Amino acid sequence: MLPILPPADLQSDLDAARDAERTGGPEAAMVLYRRVLERDADKGGAGMAVAHDALARLLVGQDMAEAAGHALASWRLTPADQTRRSNLWQLLTHLGKADDVGRFQGRDDCVGLVALGNALRRDGQGLRAERAYRRALELYPEVSFTLSRLACLCAEQHRLEEADALFLQAAERHGGRDAVTRTAPAFLASLRDGPPPAGIRATLAEGAGSADRPLVVYASCDAVYARKFLPTMVRSIVEDSGLDCAIALHLINPDAEAEATVASLAAAHGAGRFMVLRETIDLAPLGDNAKTYYACSRFLVLPDLLSRWRRPVLMLDVDLMAIRDLNPLLAASAHSDLGMMSHALKRLDIWSLLYADVLHIRPTMGALRFLDLTRRYIRHFLDRGLPVWFLDQAALAAVHLAGFTTEAAPRLTVYPADIHSSTVMVDGEGRYWTDDSAYFYSVRATGGGQQAMHRLKRRAGTTADVKPG
Known part of the structure; x- marks a missing residue:
C-alpha cells in the first residue's frame, strides 16, 4: 500500500524522493518523482530532468520501455549530460524482446519504434526491423542512437560498408562505442597495410619448467585485480582444469601487494611453470578509462607471445575460474585457428558478437593474421585518444566480419554462452x-x-x- 503524501513544494518533493531512494522505498520515490513532473510540467525545469532520470533508474527492472521513455525525456532536457546520454543509449540498445512485437506494434513514438525494431530483430524479422528503425530516424532525427541500432542490423546482414557509414554518423553525433566501431573492409585493409603497430614495453620472466608444458594459460590484469582474483583463478587452473599448462601472468603496473600475491602463487604451485610479464605504463591521462587499457593490453602483446611460445594459448579473463576439466572444450576448437564465445541473443550489439573472456589460440598463421589485425585495430583507436570500453570486443567483431573479405578467413570455433555457469x-x-x-x-x-x-x-x-x- 502506497503512503498518502501531504502537499509539498517542488524542492521538498525532490528531497523526499531522494530520501526514499536511499532508504529503499522505490514505490514512494516514484510517486514523489511523478508529482515533481506534474508540478514542473509547464516549466521544463531542472526538477523535471532529475525526476525523469530517477524514474528511468527505478523502472528499468519493471518496464524497460517506460524507463527508456523517461531516459529520453531527461536527455532531451539535458542533452550535454554524458551520463544521461549513456543511460538512454543502453536502454534503447537492450529493450524489446522477441515476444514484445505485439506490444510495440502500431506505436509511433521514438521508444516504441526502436523497441519494435529490436523485438523484430530478435524474432528474426530483419526487413520489418529496418523499417521500424528508419521510421524512427525519419520522425526523430535528433535521437541519433537509432543510427547504432540500424548499423548493427546492417552489420548482421553483412552490409558492411552501409553499417560503417552509419557507425561514423553515430560517432559524430554521440561518440561512445560507435566511435570505435568500423566495419568497412577498406578500413580494415588500410590497417593491415599500415606500418607495424606498437606493442608494449614490458619485462618477461619465464620459469625453468614453463617451456616443457604443451599449453600456456594467459591472464592479464592490474594490481587490484591481481590481488582480488588471481589466487582463485590460478588455483582452479592447477587443481580443477585438468590442463598440463604453463601459467603466464601479465601484470600492468604491479604494486608490492600484487607482487607478493604472485610470489605466493609460485611458491604454492611451483615457480617453474610460471611466466610473469610486467608492464609499467603511465595511465593517468586515461583517467577512468584506464580499465579499457587493462582489457586491451593483452591484445597488444599477444601476437608476439604466440610467436615466441609457438604453443597453443588459452587466454582467460582473470575473474574466471575453471570449474571442471577444460580439455573437452579445447578439443572442440583443436582444428580451428581460434575458439571464442558468442551469445546469439546479444548479437543486437556488434560489441557482443564475440566475447574476449575466453580465447583458445593455436599457433597458426591464421591465428597470427587475426591477432595482428586485432592489435592494429585496437592500437589505431588508442593512439587517437579513444580508449572506449568494449574496444577489444569491437575489434574482434570488426576483424571477424570485415578483415578477410578478399582472402581466406582464419577458421573460428564459436563456443556457446553456457560455457559459463550462471549460478x-x-x-x-x-x-x-x-x-x-x-x-x-x-x-x-x-x-x-x-x-x-x-x-x-x-x-x-x-x-x-x-x-x-
Missing part, C-alpha cells in the same frame, strides 16, 4: 556447486555473482545435487 552456491566451508555443463564461473560474466570468488575453495558437485531442505 554458484557456496557453503560456509567454501565448497561450491555450479551448473553441470559449464566450464567456467565468472563474477563479472554472471552479473556480480552470489559470493566473492575468494570464498570458492572446492567444487562439491552440481546445483542439481543440492536438495531443498
Whole structure:
C-alpha cells in the first residue's frame, strides 16, 4: 500500500524522493518523482530532468520501455549530460524482446519504434526491423542512437560498408562505442597495410619448467585485480582444469601487494611453470578509462607471445575460474585457428558478437593474421585518444566480419554462452556447486555473482545435487 503524501513544494518533493531512494522505498520515490513532473510540467525545469532520470533508474527492472521513455525525456532536457546520454543509449540498445512485437506494434513514438525494431530483430524479422528503425530516424532525427541500432542490423546482414557509414554518423553525433566501431573492409585493409603497430614495453620472466608444458594459460590484469582474483583463478587452473599448462601472468603496473600475491602463487604451485610479464605504463591521462587499457593490453602483446611460445594459448579473463576439466572444450576448437564465445541473443550489439573472456589460440598463421589485425585495430583507436570500453570486443567483431573479405578467413570455433555457469552456491566451508555443463564461473560474466570468488575453495558437485531442505 502506497503512503498518502501531504502537499509539498517542488524542492521538498525532490528531497523526499531522494530520501526514499536511499532508504529503499522505490514505490514512494516514484510517486514523489511523478508529482515533481506534474508540478514542473509547464516549466521544463531542472526538477523535471532529475525526476525523469530517477524514474528511468527505478523502472528499468519493471518496464524497460517506460524507463527508456523517461531516459529520453531527461536527455532531451539535458542533452550535454554524458551520463544521461549513456543511460538512454543502453536502454534503447537492450529493450524489446522477441515476444514484445505485439506490444510495440502500431506505436509511433521514438521508444516504441526502436523497441519494435529490436523485438523484430530478435524474432528474426530483419526487413520489418529496418523499417521500424528508419521510421524512427525519419520522425526523430535528433535521437541519433537509432543510427547504432540500424548499423548493427546492417552489420548482421553483412552490409558492411552501409553499417560503417552509419557507425561514423553515430560517432559524430554521440561518440561512445560507435566511435570505435568500423566495419568497412577498406578500413580494415588500410590497417593491415599500415606500418607495424606498437606493442608494449614490458619485462618477461619465464620459469625453468614453463617451456616443457604443451599449453600456456594467459591472464592479464592490474594490481587490484591481481590481488582480488588471481589466487582463485590460478588455483582452479592447477587443481580443477585438468590442463598440463604453463601459467603466464601479465601484470600492468604491479604494486608490492600484487607482487607478493604472485610470489605466493609460485611458491604454492611451483615457480617453474610460471611466466610473469610486467608492464609499467603511465595511465593517468586515461583517467577512468584506464580499465579499457587493462582489457586491451593483452591484445597488444599477444601476437608476439604466440610467436615466441609457438604453443597453443588459452587466454582467460582473470575473474574466471575453471570449474571442471577444460580439455573437452579445447578439443572442440583443436582444428580451428581460434575458439571464442558468442551469445546469439546479444548479437543486437556488434560489441557482443564475440566475447574476449575466453580465447583458445593455436599457433597458426591464421591465428597470427587475426591477432595482428586485432592489435592494429585496437592500437589505431588508442593512439587517437579513444580508449572506449568494449574496444577489444569491437575489434574482434570488426576483424571477424570485415578483415578477410578478399582472402581466406582464419577458421573460428564459436563456443556457446553456457560455457559459463550462471549460478554458484557456496557453503560456509567454501565448497561450491555450479551448473553441470559449464566450464567456467565468472563474477563479472554472471552479473556480480552470489559470493566473492575468494570464498570458492572446492567444487562439491552440481546445483542439481543440492536438495531443498
